[in-house]
Amino acid sequence: MAAYSIFLSYLRRFSDVTDAEFNDYFRPVLIERKFEKKQLLNGAGQVENYVNFIIKGLIRKYYVKGKEEINTQISVEGHIIHCQESYHSRQPSEYFVEAIEPSIVLSITWDDLEAVFNKSQRMERLGRLVITHTMVIKDRWQIQLVKLTPRERFLQFVTKHPALMQRVPQKFLASYLNIKPETFSRFKHLIREYSKKATPSV
Numbered sequence: 001m002a003a004y005s006i007f008l009s010y011l012r013r014f015s016d017v018t019d020a021e022f023n024d025y026f027r028p029v030l031i032e033r034k035f036e037k038k039q040l041l042n043g044a045g046q047v048e049n050y051v052n053f054i055i056k057g058l059i060r061k062y063y064v065k066g067k068e069e070i071n072t073q074i075s076v077e078g079h080i081i082h083c084q085e086s087y088h089s090r091q092p093s094e095y096f097v098e099a100i101e102p103s104i105v106l107s108i109t110w111d112d113l114e115a116v117f118n119k120s121q122r123m124e125r126l127g128r129l130v131i132t133h134t135m136v137i138k139d140r141w142q143i144q145l146v147k148l149t150p151r152e153r154f155l156q157f158v159t160k161h162p163a164l165m166q167r168v169p170q171k172f173l174a175s176y177l178n179i180k181p182e183t184f185s186r187f188k189h190l191i192r193e194y195s196k197k198a199t200p201s202v
């Protein structure tokens with residue numbers, strides 16, 4: 001199955017997982033789940049029971065402050081998304097996880113993942129490496145929110161993720177980048193300016 005191969009390739013970024021190990025430990029516990037646009041994977045007040053690897057689609061994580069939705073993560077194919085604190089603490093989450101597009105994920109429940117870790121020290125180490133990787137990404141983003149100006153955050157995001165400018169609603173991106181919607185709209189002209197500078201003259 002193609003979805004399994006994609007997930008195996010992801011795991012091999014962190015460890016030399018063999019086909020036999022993958023088939024023994026992961027394939028029996030992987031659950032393919034499909035979500036429609038705007039469908040919740042998990043809601044605030046619920047304990048997160050799944051870690052999700054995105055095979056296809058676009059998913060966001062957000063919390064509600066007053067009447068405003070604050071987006072803290074927007075993830076695409078090849079990335080993991082879940083309510084981390086709730087998943088690991090087994091306490092109700094303060095976050096919502098929602099599909100922006102129709103999405104397909106491979107999920108592992110907390111119980112099943114713990115069982116895998118208990119069976120194999122190699123798989124437990126692999127899990128630690130993946131968790132560490134996701135935490136480093138999160139911390140780097142938090143630093144950027146503090147150190148970079150809104151303009152710098154916008155340009156960096158556009159440079160690294162140009163395709164997402166077309167896939168993600170502007171209000172979600174503005175919230176994720178911590179930029180006021182009206183400021184975000186003004187910044188959009190920077191895309192054209194940046195494209196001109198990046199295009200070599202003939």
